[in-house]
Amino acid sequence: MTPTDSSYPIRDAFRRFFPNYAELHPFLPMEQLKVASSIMRCKTGELGYNVSYCDDCGYPLVHAVSCNNRSCPCCQAPLEKKWELERNTELISGIAYFHVVFTIPHDLNTLVKANLKILLGHQFKCVQDTLLALCADPKFMGATPGILSVLHTWGQKLVFHPHIHVCLSGGGITPAGQFVETRHKGFFLPRTVLATMFRAKYLCGLKELYDSSRLDLSHTKDLEAPAKWQAFINRLFAKEWIPFIGETFNGRGNAIRYLARYSFRTAIANSRIMAVTDTHVTFRYKDYADGSREKTLTVRGTDFIGMFLQHVLPRGFNRVRFSGYLTNCRKTKNLKLIHQLRGSVYTGNPYRKMCIAELILSLYGRDICTCPECSGKMIRLPRGMPKSGLPPRLMRCFSAVC
Numbered sequence: 001m002t003p004t005d006s007s008y009p010i011r012d013a014f015r016r017f018f019p020n021y022a023e024l025h026p027f028l029p030m031e032q033l034k035v036a037s038s039i040m041r042c043k044t045g046e047l048g049y050n051v052s053y054c055d056d057c058g059y060p061l062v063h064a065v066s067c068n069n070r071s072c073p074c075c076q077a078p079l080e081k082k083w084e085l086e087r088n089t090e091l092i093s094g095i096a097y098f099h100v101v102f103t104i105p106h107d108l109n110t111l112v113k114a115n116l117k118i119l120l121g122h123q124f125k126c127v128q129d130t131l132l133a134l135c136a137d138p139k140f141m142g143a144t145p146g147i148l149s150v151l152h153t154w155g156q157k158l159v160f161h162p163h164i165h166v167c168l169s170g171g172g173i174t175p176a177g178q179f180v181e182t183r184h185k186g187f188f189l190p191r192t193v194l195a196t197m198f199r200a201k202y203l204c205g206l207k208e209l210y211d212s213s214r215l216d217l218s219h220t221k222d223l224e225a226p227a228k229w230q231a232f233i234n235r236l237f238a239k240e241w242i243p244f245i246g247e248t249f250n251g252r253g254n255a256i257r258y259l260a261r262y263s264f265r266t267a268i269a270n271s272r273i274m275a276v277t278d279t280h281v282t283f284r285y286k287d288y289a290d291g292s293r294e295k296t297l298t299v300r301g302t303d304f305i306g307m308f309l310q311h312v313l314p315r316g317f318n319r320v321r322f323s324g325y326l327t328n329c330r331k332t333k334n335l336k337l338i339h340q341l342r343g344s345v346y347t348g349n350p351y352r353k354m355c356i357a358e359l360i361l362s363l364y365g366r367d368i369c370t371c372p373e374c375s376g377k378m379i380r381l382p383r384g385m386p387k388s389g390l391p392p393r394l395m396r397c398f399s400a401v402c
Contacts, residue, residue: 017301056376096170099246143172
């Protein structure tokens with residue numbers, strides 16, 4: 001059966017407030033329009049239904065289709081779990097993994113919003129180049145580590161706050177083809193060196209983008225003059241860029257489980273929304289400046305829509321990226337080599353080609369291909385099949401749902 005709007009308060013908020021928001025902002029980017037349309041129609045039946053019935057007893061099942069939009073918080077749970085399982089196959093047993101977060105000063109937020117694809121991509125490149133350069137230094141590791149990077153653009157109160165979470169391996173492949181682990185206890189890269197190199201790479205690259213006229217400065221016209229731009233860069237150089245160094249992840253699983261939450265969630269989960277009225281939305285957030293105390297925030301409905309949509313990424317932009325020995329083009333080859341050097345066998349990724357039925361069975365122990373009434377085989381009807389071709393019992397069920 002199709003869930004009520006109370007089960008998906010984000011969908012309820014978009015249905016109530018997006019029409020007014022669209023009137024107030026008539027030139028919304030196409031990606032934001034697509035996200036809004038997907039969320040409003042997800043699991044409502046407007047996108048169609050998955051229809052199946054038992055080949056033995058005729059038991060019917062009708063489910064509303066999900067939108068599968070990566071910015072929709074209503075239908076990403078199975079994909080999040082699958083991603084976590086896939087990444088777990090890439091962990092090396094027995095070595096440490098470190099959590100590092102790279103942020104940029106809030107002074108850059110307006111410029112980044114106007115140049116999302118260019119500057120978020122630039123931030124990714126600077127993070128990866130910084131870590132690869134420092135890990136290649138024999139003082140720290142002298143090898144190429146595995147780097148998993150996940151972009152996160154929001155804070156707890158839905159403000160625009162672009163930062164990149166990194167899961168960094170405590171071991172890597174040397175130029176001689178050996179696998180070595182860092183000899184340091186705890187995080188092995190000096191925080192000051194890490195921050196200084198990241199800041200230098202980011203700001204030097206930003207200056208190159210400005211010099212080549214690749215930046216949209218229409219929302220920051222005060223930076224168009226070269227003298228004012230240079231003063232802006234100087235202020236950013238004078239700031240202390242502080243990367244966050246989190247706990248060390250030892251063993252399997254927990255590092256990936258932590259990052260999976262950021263890979264398939266956008267801005268806010270349904271569970272954090274406490275109320276949607278005719279005019280306002282109330283949601284929970286953690287105030288990290290006040291000891292992570294949980295508080296509530298109530299905003300106008302149209303403001304909530306804008307706060308959510310500002311985190312929609314440009315089309316084709318990858319929120320998750322791999323580098324080091326995990327780079328996509330050499331990942332399997334490198335993992336086989338590492339396991340061989342450590343006396344184990346790389347079994348590959350058995351989850352990559354799983355269909356949705358196999359995934360649900362693996363994750364939740366539920367076999368959607370087996371009839372819950374008689375254990376017979378469920379037959380899924382093809383999309384676009386006319387209702388006139390449905391079995392009578394299935395037709396009655398379908399009519400009741402619609």
